[in-house]
Amino acid sequence: MIMNNFIVLEGLDGSGTTTQAKLLAQHLNGVFTFEPSDNAVGTLIRQILRKEKSVTADTLAYLFKADRCEHLFGKDGIKQQINDGKTVVCDRYLFSSLAYQSLDCDFDEIYQLNKDFPLPETVFFIDTPVEECLKRIGTRGSEPELFEKAELQRKIYDNYLRGFAAFNEINLIKLDGTKSIEELLEEELKIIGK
Ligand code: TYD
Secondary structure, eight states, X not given: OEEEEEEEEEESTTSSHHHHHHHHHHHTTOEEEESSOSSHHHHHHHHHHTTSSOOOHHHHHHHHHHHHHHHHHSTTOHHHHHHTTOOEEEESOHHHIIIIITTTSOHHHHHHHHTTSOEEEEEEEEEXXXXXXXXXXXXXXXXXXXXXXXXXXXXXXXXXXXXXXXTTTSOEEEEETTSOHHHXXXXXXXXXXX
């Protein structure tokens, strides 16, 4: 099922999804949101990503699913915002689970876990070369998180392509992540028709 007025940005760590999602939401007078979310499950996920807690790869995949379920259907969640007539722009969604969780779990298992969630009207994939992403992450000055390493990022990129192919009904727009912030935003607005 496609959910109208629901837009998702996807990309590698450091590709610029957060910047673009925030700007796009602002320009559309919409709501900016993100996954992992800031609900109870999302908060636990962030502790795991910072390596403060450890769970199995399967458990992490279930947690992402639980976080997504609450983010979509919980109080003030995506569904409610859309029903209230808002446009929702989300930084990462189930395509991130396919890209990242299938590093350590079976791709089909992650697909099965996520296949029944509503799909966004448009997915922008910010295609930024791994080297550029790592350079940007490096300048953040913080400890690398669980998935922020070169070989892993290459595999994540391949998993993204596999994930998008598995959802061939989505309106997937690939954007050149080496373009400027303003150029990317302009392209997104043009595609959405605003
Ligand atoms: P990220 O958007 O990079 O958050 P921040 O910029 O605030 O650190 O997301 C955190 C990490 O979560 C990122 O490495 C991708 C990962 N992730 C998954 O592994 N699976 C998922 O389903 C989602 C939504 C994110």
